[in-house]
Amino acid sequence: MTTTHSRTAGPAGSSEPTAPAAPAARKTTYREAMREAMREAMRADERVFLMGEDVGRYGGCFGVSLGLLEEFGPERVRDAPLSESAFVGTGIGAALAGLRPIVEIMTVNFSLLALDQILNNAATLLHMSGGQLPVPLVIRMTTGAGRQLAAQHSHSLENWYAHIPGLRVLAPATLTDARCVLAPALADPDPVLIFEHGSLYNVSGDLPADPGPVDLDHAAVRRPGTDVSLITYGGSLPKALAAADDLAADGIGAEVVDLRTLRPLDDATVGGSVARTHRAVVVDEGWRTGSLAAEISARLTEQHFYDLDAPVERVCSAEVPMPYARRLEQAALPQADAITAAARRTLGEVGEEPG
Amino acid sequence: MSATRTPRTGRPTSRPGRAAAHRLALLESMLRVRRFEERCVELYSAARIRGFMHLYIGEEAVAAGVNEALTDEDAVVSTYREHGHALARGVPAEAIMAEMFGKVTGCSRGRGGSMHLFDVSRRFYGGNAIVGGGLPLAAGLALADRMTDRDRVTCCFFGDGAFAEGEFHETANLAALWGLPLLLVCENNLYAMGTALARHQAQTDLALRAAGYGMVAWAVDGMDVLAVEEAARRAAEGVRAGGGPHFLEMRTYRFRAHSMYDSDRYRDKTEIEQWKERDPVEGLARRLREAGELSDEARTALEDRLAAEIDAAVRAADQAPEEPIEDLLKYVTSPVKASRP
Numbered sequence: 001m002t003t004t005h006s007r008t009a010g011p012a013g014s015s016e017p018t019a020p021a022a023p024a025a026r027k028t029t030y031r032e033a034m035r036e037a038m039r040e041a042m043r044a045d046e047r048v049f050l051m052g053e054d055v056g057r058y059g060g061c062f063g064v065s066l067g068l069l070e071e072f073g074p075e076r077v078r079d080a081p082l083s084e085s086a087f088v089g090t091g092i093g094a095a096l097a098g099l100r101p102i103v104e105i106m107t108v109n110f111s112l113l114a115l116d117q118i119l120n121n122a123a124t125l126l127h128m129s130g131g132q133l134p135v136p137l138v139i140r141m142t143t144g145a146g147r148q149l150a151a152q153h154s155h156s157l158e159n160w161y162a163h164i165p166g167l168r169v170l171a172p173a174t175l176t177d178a179r180c181v182l183a184p185a186l187a188d189p190d191p192v193l194i195f196e197h198g199s200l201y202n203v204s205g206d207l208p209a210d211p212g213p214v215d216l217d218h219a220a221v222r223r224p225g226t227d228v229s230l231i232t233y234g235g236s237l238p239k240a241l242a243a244a245d246d247l248a249a250d251g252i253g254a255e256v257v258d259l260r261t262l263r264p265l266d267d268a269t270v271g272g273s274v275a276r277t278h279r280a281v282v283v284d285e286g287w288r289t290g291s292l293a294a295e296i297s298a299r300l301t302e303q304h305f306y307d308l309d310a311p312v313e314r315v316c317s318a319e320v321p322m323p324y325a326r327r328l329e330q331a332a333l334p335q336a337d338a339i340t341a342a343a344r345r346t347l348g349e350v351g352e353e354p355g
Numbered sequence: 356m357s358a359t360r361t362p363r364t365g366r367p368t369s370r371p372g373r374a375a376a377h378r379l380a381l382l383e384s385m386l387r388v389r390r391f392e393e394r395c396v397e398l399y400s401a402a403r404i405r406g407f408m409h410l411y412i413g414e415e416a417v418a419a420g421v422n423e424a425l426t427d428e429d430a431v432v433s434t435y436r437e438h439g440h441a442l443a444r445g446v447p448a449e450a451i452m453a454e455m456f457g458k459v460t461g462c463s464r465g466r467g468g469s470m471h472l473f474d475v476s477r478r479f480y481g482g483n484a485i486v487g488g489g490l491p492l493a494a495g496l497a498l499a500d501r502m503t504d505r506d507r508v509t510c511c512f513f514g515d516g517a518f519a520e521g522e523f524h525e526t527a528n529l530a531a532l533w534g535l536p537l538l539l540v541c542e543n544n545l546y547a548m549g550t551a552l553a554r555h556q557a558q559t560d561l562a563l564r565a566a567g568y569g570m571v572a573w574a575v576d577g578m579d580v581l582a583v584e585e586a587a588r589r590a591a592e593g594v595r596a597g598g599g600p601h602f603l604e605m606r607t608y609r610f611r612a613h614s615m616y617d618s619d620r621y622r623d624k625t626e627i628e629q630w631k632e633r634d635p636v637e638g639l640a641r642r643l644r645e646a647g648e649l650s651d652e653a654r655t656a657l658e659d660r661l662a663a664e665i666d667a668a669v670r671a672a673d674q675a676p677e678e679p680i681e682d683l684l685k686y687v688t689s690p691v692k693a694s695r696p
């Protein structure tokens with residue numbers, strides 16, 4: 001089966017998903033929200049420490065940990081040598097011995113150097129030891145494209161990790177999630193991977209004064225709608241919301257579901273949305289083949305075949321290593337107009353007025 | 356069956372009675388591994404044990420000697436050739452045998468098999484079948500001790516093959532840089548599976564290379580349990596004194612093939628026979644006999660005791676239940692999730 005999706009270059013979605021501003025809300029950025037979460041965790045629990053490349057003196061390669069070294073000192077904000085496998089494995093060992101490490105890896109592409117430790121140790125030790133060795137480790141890393149960083153800094157490989165039993169995989173897409181997923185991740189007795197889309201760090205908006213807690217077991221409906229479900233996560237959420245705006249202008253109500261947790265997937269929320277709208281577009285910055293979008297599409301077919309009024313559409317990245325040139329890079333990525341077009345196809349297939 | 360913990364005799368003293376008893380305990384520790392694994396070969400041939408199984412026969416002096424330098428509070432991280440390390444650490448033979456039989460009473464509840472023995476109660480952290488994969492983990496255990504001011508040593512065993520892995524070099528650098536309380540024990544048996552040391556390393560003096568990372572490092576006769584023990588004690592004391600990671604290259608040899616699947620075509624038979632002349636078990640037994648510390652009767656009694664212990668382990672493993680299929684997905688994630696607010 002061949003499916004052709006047009007993916008014309010266009011501006012990245014600029015719509016900023018935020019919770020409705022509460023009276024005491026204050027302006028912040030995704031980066032600052034994540035930093036605040038780490039600061040809070042380290043103040044609350046002396047077992048928590050941060051380890052990774054350039055997390056200390058440099059302040060984190062994307063500036064997330066700026067200032068933490070000054071507050072917590074070099075023992076707890078630990079600059080590691082450029083040895084992904086060693087410092088991720090060291091995090092695993094420290095977790096086994098009772099600490100609560102947060103390990104930062106610069107990008108998901110670099111995490112492949114630590115894939116052995118993440119898969120063969122972190123995800124596996126509990127089972128392989130017959131339940132003796134839970135690994136309460138949090139690994140944070142940047143993912144995704146859009147910043148012209150080319151093919152070794154831009155890929156979206158979180159679905160590789162979402163394939164692995166034993167891991168919990170998170171993709172906070174909003175300021176509130178950036179601020180609130182770390183605490184429950186640290187409280188999880190098992191390894192948790194947090195994927196931070198690079199395009200989100202500078203996103204600013206209002207953070208409610210009391211934003212938490214965030215439920216890691218459930219996806220979030222970011223915008224209600226009745227005609228089509230746009231199912232997405234991470235850096236694609238702003239694009240899906242922008243597409244929903246475009247569709248609304250034509251009277252089409254798109255419901256936007258933010259997966260938030262990529263493993264385990266929340267079938268109930270995704271399926272519940274599709275049971276209401278009967279149409280689904282899955283937006284995923286990973287490559288289409290073997291993608292998370294493929295998994296969700298398969299689950300919808302298994303669980304909601306008779307709810308669907310049209311084939312599930314997928315908007316994914318073009319199957320090419322991420323190119324540098326802006327025009328090419330934008331053409332390779334899911335864009336709002338491609339999402340809008342896919343949503344229209346799901347409506348056109350049944351030839352009915354939305355409603 | 357009672358636990359078959361190796362008697363821990365403490366530091367040898369100059370008093371002849373204590374020292375002789377200590378040497379006898381070392382002999383027993385090594386002989387237990389030897390006889391246990393010989394039984395494993397029979398059981399493997401009878402298809403009672405399946406999967407990959409790697410024998411330690413010939414290398415027993417390393418596990419027995421190094422264990423003497425460790426306390427119950429210390430940690431051990433091992434490889435897939437770890438029956439000897441586990442037994443020396445005190446993991447009961449019954450729990451190991453049951454594991455290899457795939458039984459629920461196994462030390463990993465039948466999830467691990469021969470290559471993945473775990474016993475957290477003895478701080479035995481397995482059982483790693485990725486060459487070099489245990490090294491970063493050991494560094495993490497050591498880092499936690501450092502950060503919480505616990506006076507403990509983490510001992511990590513690995514082979515000469517691991518010297519070709521990036522994880523060894525990454526961990527050696529990180530551990531030396533951070534001064535971690537880590538005892539690195541390289542079991543150089545001269546072969547990375549079937550590839551001879553000189554065919555996989557440009558510089559075959561492994562201790563020399565470890566020293567290049569700023570660690571105290573030296574090579575030891577790994578066929579002499581007393582030499583191993585002495586070196587391990589010195590190294591562990593250096594670690595406990597805050598001297599950072601210490602590295603021991605144990606020059607040893609496996610008498611059997613790499614695994615049960617290996618037809619051992621890559622080694623000269625005369626080489627194997629020459630090393631067997633330096634058998635660590637019989638070498639120590641001979642010394643003890645010559646010193647009048649081990650009579651023929653005592654040797655026979657020891658053999659009988661170990662045979663009975665292993666018989667009991669096999670019997671118990673044989674009779675133990677298997678994990679029910681309903682528990683297939685158990686231990687993939689922890690039973691109680693704290694993620695829900």
